[in-house]
Every structure is written in C-alpha cells, then in structure tokens.
Amino acid sequence: MTTPILLPSTSPSTTKETKVTQNLLMLDASSLQNEVSIPQQFVWPEEEKPSHTPPQLHVPPIDLNGFLTGEPVAVSNAARLVDSACRKHGLQVINHGIDPKLINEAHKIMDLFFGMPLLEKQRAQKKVGEYCGYTTSFTYKFSSKLPWKETLSFRKVFQEYCEAMSKISLGIMELLGMSLGIGRSHFRDFYDENDSMMRLNYYPPCQKPEQTLGTGPHCDPGSLTILHQDNVCGLEVFVDEKWHSIAPCSEAFVINIGDTFTALSNGSYKSCIHKAVVNNHMTRKSLAFFLSPRMDKVVRAPKALVEDINKQRMYPDFTWSTFLEFLKNDIEQT
DSSP states (O other): OOOOOEEOOSSOOOSHHHHHHHTTTEEOGGGGTTOSSOOGGGOOOGGGSOOSSOOBOOOOOEEOHHHHHTOHHHHHHHHHHHHHHHTTSOEEEESOOOOHHHHHHHHHHHHHHHTSOHHHHGGGBOOTTOSOEEEETTTTTOSSSOOSOEEEEESSSSHHHHHHHHHHHHHHHHHHHHHTTSOSSHHHHHTSSBOOEEEEEEEOOOSOGGGOOSEEEEOOSSSEEEEEEOSSOOEEEEETTEEEEOOOOTTOEEEEEOHHHHHHTTTSSOOOOEEEOOOSSOOEEEEEEEEOBOTTOEEOOOHHHHSSTTOOOOSOOEEHHHHHHHTHHHHTTO
C-alpha cells in the first residue's frame, strides 16, 4: 500500500508539539481512493460502521408549486405534510422554483474545485478557529474516526445560488409557521435577516466503504439545512430506532430541521440524526445550505408553543453566536 500523502501546513509552528500537529493537516483523501486498505484513522468502531442494506425511507416529496402560487388548498396541504414530516424526520420538496441550470452550474464549479491538485485546493485551506475554507477529513482537529470526505465552506462565493437558497428557506419558514399554528409571518420575519453558510461535500470512492463513513451520525446545529444531492446514494437517517437510506432525486431538495429550530419550536419539530456513507466505485457530491438566525437574535419559542396544552418551556433563551461558540467542534463536522 502506498503511504498516504501528508503535506505540512503553511501556518507557522512555534513548538515541536505544534509541528507534529500541523503536519497532519492536509491528508488528501483522493490519494487513498484506489488503495486496497485504508489508514487506521479512517476505520470506525464496529458499532458505528455502516449497515450493508438499510431499508429505504419513503419520504413523499412535497410539491411547492401550489404554495408558491398561493393556491389555498395547496397551501393548506403543504402545511399539513410539513407538520407530519417534521415531527419524525426531514422532508423533500419538488417544484421549488429554483432554476435547474443554477443547480447544475453549482455542481460543475464544485467538480472543478475538487478536481484540482491538492496544493491548489490548499490555497483555500480553512484556518484554525474559522468556519469557512477547505478541509480534508478534519485531520487538523481529530486523529481517529475521520470522515472520508473533502469539504469547502464559504459565505459569499456562489452568491446567486445562496440567494436562491435563502429565498426558498424563507418560504419553508412560512410553511413551518403555518404548520405549527402561529401564522405565516412569524418565523419568516425572524429569519428575514440571517447568518447562513454553504458547504460543498465531496466523498471520493473508498475501497473499504464498509469500514468508514463519509460523515458520522449527527444532527445539524443550525435552523434549517437545504441539501441537493447528486444521483449517488449515501444519505441515511435514523428513524424508528434504525437507519434508513434516502434515495437521491436530482429534482428535489432534502430539508432537515436543525437543533436551533427544534428549540424555537419548543421541541415540536425534531432535528433528525443523519450520516453519509461512501462506496467503492463512484464519487458522491452534495450542496448544503445552512440557514441560521442573525448572530445577535435571541432564540425563544413563541408564547403560543409554550402555553399549549400540557406544554412547558423546554429550552432556555440563547443567541446563535453563543450556541455556535459552544458547539465549535461539533459544527465543523456536519
């Protein structure tokens, strides 16, 4: 087996201990995709390794066309379906109004970036303590249970795509408000000014996919995640005490509730545990848009959701900036 390619960080090191840590920063996952075995750092514990054939979770896509055009019956039906889905898992939406050409262009640019040599990609390397930039398997922070993926996170690049995601996320917030019975405008107004981020996820082929994970089990800490998958399977969710696969659909967006909105809904809607698995023959890619409130906004469940029958306040007030700092290590793995 070829020795994994390890490149030193461009950051200065002041001590011998720091140098050792920095030399593990940029392990190039793509250099390992054709190896017969994988480094031990990528091997996950037996109880966390992917199952061979998880059942497929049937998530009926919600057609947003009638909602977007304001057709009363369609709006009511969409709110009802959203409520049912968000109490158990996430949802899928179709006819969302996003131009397919814009989505395809985002995937093409993603291919161009991750197809570059490692040294070129390293120019966008994430700096310690920051949330944006390029990473390979988070080797700069962890030494075991490494995810088999590369990521690029940013806020201002892909401006047109992010604006489209922000627009659809506000529409979803209208549906969430209606489905929870507090009105169409409450959550939309709360997120009208928001702090959001986009991430490109790139999962190279792995010769031992049964030993590793593309992303480990987690809930998203933000408010709403809007995910567009390519046509390669890999997304799995934990529902009814077991893992299920989510079949990719290029015409749909997968939407997950995050921990912050769980608190905002006073626990009515659940953030869903999910993970990503890899395979030994095809690269898998996804575009993930993370909606979060403005940094200084106080997350507090509406009074109606606290005073509901047999309800009590389940979460203390917090700001997104405070929660972000508290979960700094966790949020970088989502």
